Amino acid sequence: MAPLRVLLIDDEEELVSTLAERLMLRGIEVEVGTSGAYAIECVQEKKFDVVVLDMKMPGIGGLEVMRRIRREQPGIKFILMTGRGSLEEGEEGMQEGAFAYLLKPINIEDLMEKMMEAVRV
C-alpha cells in the first residue's frame, strides 16, 4: 500500500517540523509549510491525500486556504487544527467542508486515526 501523502501547515515552524518527524516515524510521507500561501502553491505542484492546516495563520488563514484549494481540488481531505479553547471555530471549519478538526495541543494518535478515516471515505 502506498504511503499516505500529507501536507502539514502551521505558522509555528518548530511545531510543524516536530509533528512531521513524528508522522514520518509512522510511515507517513509529509511535506511541511508555514503559510497558507505555501499550501495553495504546494497542492498545485504535488499530490496529497490529506492537508492538515492550522486555522489561525498570518496572511491567508486556514479556512480561506481550504476554500481556495477545495475549489480546484475537491477530492483533498482537510483536517484543521485550532488553538482556541472553544469548539466553535472547528465547527465552522466542518461546515465549510473539513473532514475533521483537532484542538491543539493535538494527540498524534487522534491525528493518525482521522487521517486514516479521511482516506477511507
Next chain:
Amino acid sequence: MSEEKLLREKGLAFFGSVTASFSHEINNVMAIIAELSGLMEDLLRVADQEHPPPLERFKGISERIGAQVKRGEQMIKRLNRFAHTMDEPVKTIDATHLLEDLVALSERPRTRRRARLETRFPEETILLVSNPFLLQQAIFSCIELVLAASRDNQLLRLILEKQDGGARITVSGEDPIVKTDEAALSFLPMLMQELGGKVEVISTGNGGLSLVLSLPYSIPGDSKNHIKK
C-alpha cells in the same frame, strides 16, 4: 452611551484581546513542548538493542524544549505584568519598559498583518506618573489603527521621545491609507483626555498615517480623580 461606560467597555475589550492573544501563544508553546516530548517517546519506542536511542538527538530535543519553556516563561511574565497594570490607577511608569512590553503585546496583530517593526527609544529614562493600563490601551489602539489603515507587509514605526513637560509617542505607518477605523479614531481623543494628554493624527508625506500621543509627566489632578472614581 456615557463616556464612562464606553471607556469601561473598550478597556474590557482591550484586556480581552490581549489575554486571548497571549493565551493563544502560550497554547502554541505547550503544543510544541508536547510534540517534542512525544518525539522523544517515539524515538525510544523505535529503539532496540541494535539501534539504541540516539543520545545526541535527545540532547538536541531537550534543548529545544528548554527554549520553548523560556519562551513560555517570558510570555507569562509579560501577561502577568500586563494584568497588574490594573492594580493602581496612577503610578510611576518607565515609558521605555512600558513600550517594550507593548511591542510584545502587539506581536500577534503585527504578525497577522506581517508588519515589520522599527522602534526608537531614548537612552535616558522617561518616568511618567500616569495610568499604565489606559496608556497601554492608547498605544495599542494606535498600533491597531495603523495596522488596519494599510495593506499587509508594511513598516510600522514606534518612537518614544522626551518633550517639554512630558513625552511624545509616535506610531506611524509608511504605506498609504487604505481605510481608517473611524470609531477607534474617535475614541482615542477620549482616552488621551483621561491621561491628560492629546492625540494628533498626521498624514505622512507618502499618504501614510502617523498618530502622535503627547503625554504630561504627571497625569493632572482632574484625570486622577476621574480615573479613581
